[in-house]
Amino acid sequence: MSLHNILPTIIADNQLHARWLNTLSLMENTGARKISASEDPTTVTYIILKHAAEEHRHAFYLKKQIEKTGKAFCPTYADEYLVASNYSKYYLNMLDVEVCRYLKTELHLTGKELRFAAYLLVTYAIEVRADELYPIYQDALDNAGSKINVKSIILEEEGHLEEMINQLKTFSPQWQLHADKAVAMETRLFNDWVVALGEEVN
Numbered sequence: 004m005s006l007h008n009i010l011p012t013i014i015a016d017n018q019l020h021a022r023w024l025n026t027l028s029l030m031e032n033t034g035a036r037k038i039s040a041s042e043d044p045t046t047v048t049y050i051i052l053k054h055a056a057e058e059h060r061h062a063f064y065l066k067k068q069i070e071k072t073g074k075a076f077c078p079t080y081a082d083e084y085l086v087a088s089n090y091s092k093y094y095l096n097m098l099d100v101e102v103c104r105y106l107k108t109e110l111h112l113t114g115k116e117l118r119f120a121a122y123l124l125v126t127y128a129i130e131v132r133a134d135e136l137y138p139i140y141q142d143a144l145d146n147a148g149s150k151i152n153v154k155s156i157i158l159e160e161e162g163h164l165e166e167m168i169n170q171l172k173t174f175s176p177q178w179q180l181h182a183d184k185a186v187a188m189e190t191r192l193f194n195d196w197v198v199a200l201g202e203e204v205n
C-alpha cells in the first residue's frame with residue numbers, strides 16, 4: 004500500500020480525514036519543538052528562527068483545517084484523535100536517535116556540535132520527505148474536490164529544503180554523504196509508518 008492508495012480512502016471519510024490532519028499537525032509540532040529545543044540561545048540565526056516559526060505555523064494551520072471536515076473533531080493529540088498513533092509519535096524521535104548515534108560514532112561529535120549537526124541532518128531528511136508528501140496529499144485533495152488545501156505549506160517546505168542545503172554546505176564539504184545516510188534512515192521509518200497507516204485505514 005502506498006500513500007497514493009491510502010489518501011483517497013482517508014479523504015473520503017471526514018472523521019478519518021480529521022485524524023490524518025491532526026496527525027500531520029502533531030508531526031509538524033514535534034518538528035517545530037525539536038528545532039526550538041536545539042537552538043543555541045546565543046548563536047541562533049535568522050534562518051533557524053524563521054524555520055521554527057514556520058513549522059509551528061504548519062502545526063496550527065493543519066489543526067485549523069480540521070474545521071473544514073465538518074465537525075469539531077480532534078481537540079488534542081491523544082491517541083484516539085490520531086492515525087497510526089505510535090508510529091506517528093515515534094517517527095521523529097527515532098530518526099533523531101538514529102542520526103545522533105551515527106554522528107557520535109562516525110564523526111565523534113558531542114554536546115553543542117552534536118545537537119547542531121543532528122538538527123541539520125534530521126531536518127534535511129524531513130524536508131526531503133515533506134517535499135514529496137505534501138504534493139501527493141494536495142493532488143489527492145484536488146482529485147476529491149476538497150475544500151482543504153496545503154499549498155502554503157508546500158511553498159514554505161520548498162524554501163526549507165534549500166535553506167537546509169545551504170546550512171549543510173557550511174557544516175561539511177562531505178554534507179551529501181551524511182545527508183544521504185539520514186535520508187536512508189528516514190526512508191525506513193517512513194515506510195513503516197505508511198504500512199501502519201494502511202493497516203489502520205483498511
Ligand SMILES: [Fe+2]
Nearest residue numbers: 031057058061
Ligand atoms: Fe513543516
Ligand SMILES: [Fe+2]
Nearest residue numbers: 130133160163
Ligand atoms: Fe519544513
